[in-house]
Amino acid sequence: xxxxxxxxxxxxxxxxxxxxSDAYWETNDINNKDLFFSMxxxxxxxxxxxxxxxxxxxxxxxxxxxxxxxxxxxxxxAMHPQMASIVYRPKTFRRLDDLIPSACDLFEI
Numbered sequence: 472x473x474x475x476x477x478x479x480x481x482x483x484x485x486x487x488x489x490x491x492s493d494a495y496w497e498t499n500d501i502n503n504k505d506l507f508f509s510m511x512x513x514x515x516x517x518x519x520x521x522x523x524x525x526x527x528x529x530x531x532x533x534x535x536x537x538x539x540x541x542x543x544x545x546x547x548x549a550m551h552p553q554m555a556s557i558v559y560r561p562k563t564f565r566r567l568d569d570l571i572p573s574a575c576d577l578f579e580i
Contacts, residue, residue: 475577480533481521483573488514490566494558503557506550513543533577544578547571 475483488511495507520536535541550557551571558564 474532476529477521477524477531477533478529480577481518481529483570483577484514484518484521486566487570487574488518490563490570493560493563494567497560497563498557500557506546506557510543510546510550513537513539513546516540517543535578540578544575547575 491507491511491514495504495511498504498507517535517537517540548571551568554564554567558567
């Protein structure tokens with residue numbers, strides 16, 4: 472696997488943030504809403520830190536900035552095998568199914 476840049480991470484995280492928002496609004500289960508909201512919050516914290524970098528820094532290899540992303544990685548890994556029972560819309564399911572492995576790859580240093 473090639474080293475992902477800050478720019479790659481931003482792209483994956485924007486897409487993942489959007490997919491988690493969709494999943495949040497598509498579920499009626501309060502526990503699932505809580506799970507998606509929690510993951511979005513952790514992801515937003517990392518995005519906030521990445522936004523502080525200059526455009527010139529986007530070519531450098533991505534390294535997690537916020538320590539909370541380790542929890543996000545754990546939650547994504549735990550949710551991925553159970554997604555069929557908590558993400559009902561096929562489009563959202565496919566997006567998350569594609570994005571979760573890419574995002575988890577970014578968290579491994």
